[in-house]
Structure formats: structure tokens, C-alpha cells
Amino acid sequence: MTEQVDNRNPAIAERAGQSDAPMGSGRSHILVILANNQPGMVDRVVGVLRRRRAQAQTISISQSELPNVSRITAVVNDSEVGIEQLVEQLRKIVDVRQVVNHSTEQSVARELALVKVNAAAEARGEVIEVGNLFGAHVVDLAQETLTLEVTGNEEKIEKFVALLQRFGVREIARTGSVAMIRDM
Numbered sequence: 001m002t003e004q005v006d007n008r009n010p011a012i013a014e015r016a017g018q019s020d021a022p023m024g025s026g027r028s029h030i031l032v033i034l035a036n037n038q039p040g041m042v043d044r045v046v047g048v049l050r051r052r053r054a055q056a057q058t059i060s061i062s063q064s065e066l067p068n069v070s071r072i073t074a075v076v077n078d079s080e081v082g083i084e085q086l087v088e089q090l091r092k093i094v095d096v097r098q099v100v101n102h103s104t105e106q107s108v109a110r111e112l113a114l115v116k117v118n119a120a121a122e123a124r125g126e127v128i129e130v131g132n133l134f135g136a137h138v139v140d141l142a143q144e145t146l147t148l149e150v151t152g153n154e155e156k157i158e159k160f161v162a163l164l165q166r167f168g169v170r171e172i173a174r175t176g177s178v179a180m181i182r183d184m
Helices: 041-051 080-091 124-133 154-167
Strands: 027-036 055-063 069-078 096-103 107-118 137-141 145-152 169-174 178-181
Touching: 027 041, 027 080, 027 178, 041 055, 041 069, 041 080, 069 080, 069 178, 080 096, 096 178, 107 154, 124 137, 124 145, 124 154, 145 154, 154 169
Parallel strands: none
Antiparallel strands: 027 069, 027 096, 055 069, 107 145, 107 169, 107 178, 137 145
């Protein structure tokens, strides 16, 4: 007699090493990856994040202080076990020069946001006042809208956007976090 297997409801595959991590033990980690700026490098890094099922909150890519070296900042929620395995997998990528895992407490992290808000002439002063409270700058002024630029941590950006909701937020563009280790 052969055993029948029902493939309609396959069990969710666990990540390797995750069965030892207690539920809810994940926290934010900031990974700073320095990699040679070569074709396909970003695909390989993102491929490892995808294969490891990393819960990436933001990914930011820019030129580093070194010529032809990119700096990738990825904010990832994961357990200590999962993050260490992810770091080791990233280090194996040919173009990767260095991977550093910073905790949020060890880092200075900032994000930039552009927020376009409805702002008819009678409401502009109030929108600009809210922006001033958060250190935002007006970067574009149109007949019916105002675009503000603000930088800060994620919580600051969220509070700023929440306060602007009453005016009618039309569009938001956010960079994701960039971070450096804090000097002691």
C-alpha cells in the first residue's frame, strides 16, 4: 500500500537556525555592507536577503568614501541567531568587502522624507509652522501644494507625517535609513 501525500497545503518551511530562536526575539539590526561597485552586485546582495527570508525594513544604496565601493545600509528585523547567519552569507559574496552588524543603540541613523501636502494660500502658514517644529524645509511651492523636506529618525518622520495628515498628504517619498556607528 502506498501512502498518499496531500501537496495542496504544504507546511511552511522554517528558516535554518530559527527553530532555536524564541518567538518574538527579533529586533532591529542595521547592516552596513561595503561592496565593490560591479554589475550584478546589488542583485547578489538582495538575493541573499531574499533567500534567507530576511525581514528588511529599508535598504539604501550609495557611493561610499572609497572609490568604486558602494555602501548598502539594510535595516533588518531578526533574531540574533538569524542575523549572524545572514551576515556570514553576505560575507561569502564575491564583491562584498565588509559586513558590519550595528544595533540601533550603537548607531546614528537618519532618513530623509519629501512630503507633498495640500496647502491652499490660507493654510500655507500653518503647514510651514508645523514643518518648522520638525526642522523641515520648504523645497517646492505650487498653487495648491507645498513640498517639505525633513530628516531624522523613523519615529520623527512618522510623527511629522501624522501631523500633516489633517491638511491632506498627497505624496510621500522616503529614502530609508542610512547609518554609521556611534563613536564612544
